[in-house]
Amino acid sequence: MDYSTIEKSSTSTLTIKRPSVEVTPATSRDVPTLAHTYLLAFANNPTALVFSPQYVGVSLEELLRIGVPREINRLRQRIVGPGYSIKATVSTTNERGETVQTVVGFAHWFSPDGTRKRTFWEWFLSTIFYPIYNFLRPVHVPKGVPLLREMMMDQKEQVFGKGAEWEGKKFWHLRLLYVHPDWQGFGISSALLKWGFEKAQETNSPIYLESTRMGLPVYKAKGFKVVAFLPRLICGVHIEAPGMIWEPKLNVKYYICAPNTYPNVFIHH
Ligand SMILES: CC(C)(COP(=O)(O)OP(=O)(O)OC[C@H]1O[C@@H](n2cnc3c(N)ncnc32)[C@H](O)[C@@H]1OP(=O)(O)O)[C@@H](O)C(=O)NCCC(=O)NCCS
Numbered sequence: 115m116d117y118s119t120i121e122k123s124s125t126s127t128l129t130i131k132r133p134s135v136e137v138t139p140a141t142s143r144d145v146p147t148l149a150h151t152y153l154l155a156f157a158n159n160p161t162a163l164v165f166s167p168q169y170v171g172v173s174l175e176e177l178l179r180i181g182v183p184r185e186i187n188r189l190r191q192r193i194v195g196p197g198y199s200i201k202a203t204v205s206t207t208n209e210r211g212e213t214v215q216t217v218v219g220f221a222h223w224f225s226p227d228g229t230r231k232r233t234f235w236e237w238f239l240s241t242i243f244y245p246i247y248n249f250l251r252p253v254h255v256p257k258g259v260p261l262l263r264e265m266m267m268d269q270k271e272q273v274f275g276k277g278a279e280w281e282g283k284k285f286w287h288l289r290l291l292y293v294h295p296d297w298q299g300f301g302i303s304s305a306l307l308k309w310g311f312e313k314a315q316e317t318n319s320p321i322y323l324e325s326t327r328m329g330l331p332v333y334k335a336k337g338f339k340v341v342a343f344l345p346r347l348i349c350g351v352h353i354e355a356p357g358m359i360w361e362p363k364l365n366v367k368y369y370i371c372a373p374n375t376y377p378n379v380f381i382h383h
Contacts, residue, residue, distance in 0.1 A: 226284035
């Protein structure tokens, strides 16, 4: 597979080729793959998995058995909810020379006003159908994704001020990011983050996220700064989740200088 080709250059340094990554909206067809990927990515990440008490201290096999149906439900609702759900797909070549596309990562973003224009069908599914469906099914989701976000935003308001703003600006919120363990270290999350950096730059808004221990060095490498520690009581354990901010770069293309500032240069007699 070309992504793992290791080349030896003339100076004897090793270079690992990055795969080509495509970032597109996630759809309901991606849900089973992404539910697996989510559990595998977070399996070794204690901060994240304590959010679901039933996942603590179980074997990987058991985690997938109990976790996949639950995460499928949550993800279905997330995808039709008000945020932006995006996936990363890599293209590789199999032994027969055919191109194979694999979904290997996911990110969930909320815009500064917390919404995106949705179709009537998406709105219907997320606010009417799935809450009823989840209530009636044995795999019960206690709170919908939009509700969880509201809860988190309430907590942020206590730290950041009214309306959860950073330095007077509402922010993009990276709610979730994960990459399949087999594909970590190949620039997949960089592609999913780039999507958000471009949006934040366009709207001149910061990006906010709460990091796991594993995500911290990655976000720091991408220019996020820790600005707060959010106190959380999860399964009876107090943790402090690092809140991080990325600020858009100043978008100055031209430096306009008024002619009368430098008369000797601009005014020719
Ligand atoms: C955190 C995670 C999303 C990173 O995904 P990834 O695809 O492996 O990350 P990338 O390969 O795109 O690396 C991203 C950047 O971080 C840098 N980086 C990665 N690991 C690093 C480390 N330990 N220290 C410093 N920098 C690091 C890389 O150099 C890269 O920067 P570059 O593009 O400028 O070279 C992935 O490890 C994961 O899914 N972890 C489990 C779930 C999780 O904790 N998610 C975070 C939730 S807040």
